[in-house]
Amino acid sequence: SSELTQDPAVSVALGQTVRITCQGDSLRSYYASWYQQKPGQAPLLVIYGKNNRPSGIPDRFSGSSSGNTASLTITGAQAEDEAVYYCKYRDSSGYHWVFAGGTKLTVL
Amino acid sequence: EVQLVESGGGLVQPGGSLRLSCAASGFTFSSYWMHWVRQAPGKGLVWVSRINSDGSITRYADSVKGRFSISRDNAKNTLYLQMNSLRAEDTAVYYCARARGDYGDYEVAFWGQGTLVTVSS
Numbered sequence: 001s002s003e004l005t006q007d008p009a010v011s012v013a014l015g016q017t018v019r020i021t022c023q024g025d026s027l028r029s030y031y032a033s034w035y036q037q038k039p040g041q042a043p044l045l046v047i048y049g050k051n052n053r054p055s056g057i058p059d060r061f062s063g064s065s066s067g068n069t070a071s072l073t074i075t076g077a078q079a080e081d082e083a084v085y086y087c088k089y090r091d092s093s094g095y096h097w098v099f100a101g102g103t104k105l106t107v108l
Numbered sequence: 109e110v111q112l113v114e115s116g117g118g119l120v121q122p123g124g125s126l127r128l129s130c131a132a133s134g135f136t137f138s139s140y141w142m143h144w145v146r147q148a149p150g151k152g153l154v155w156v157s158r159i160n161s162d163g164s165i166t167r168y169a170d171s172v173k174g175r176f177s178i179s180r181d182n183a184k185n186t187l188y189l190q191m192n193s194l195r196a197e198d199t200a201v202y203y204c205a206r207a208r209g210d211y212g213d214y215e216v217a218f219w220g221q222g223t224l225v226t227v228s229s
Binding site for chain 2: 033
């Protein structure tokens, strides 16, 4: 199975926009999905497919993809958005799902 | 309300076996792909295995293939993970999770709270 890479940590000022990226060859074939995980909690799906938000996810969360890079953008970051964000994708076989290493987002 | 409640975790010696269960409620269990995902203490998420709605299709991460077995009992609304030949590196919280939509191999959208498996002598 192939691998995806994410920056280990990113910070953003309160109310500003931040982009979290995920890179890997499999992203040329499959959309990534994005999960938010806060300490002591189970993960939460925030973006899937081309740019879809599950019910209850604020519209400040959006997704995009270009070439081998998928991005999660938070427009107007809030304090409650501080969390680890994981990119998930299918490998080239389509059989295996893989989570990237996660990006810890700090809201300053 | 979708509820997933894992059980069966605990302390086991290297080389031992353990069976995890996940009791599902609040939805038509037999219509959804189900998954196991694990997270070692302080580490990231790792997909372990998934199974389709009728149990005829199973998939495994390379790290557990041949040692772990996923199954389901749709009459009991329960998902299982049989773990054999356990290693220290299998130590993790194991989450049961449900696909976003029915019948399709969709993203995981609902998670249980997890059960801790510790492999140590």
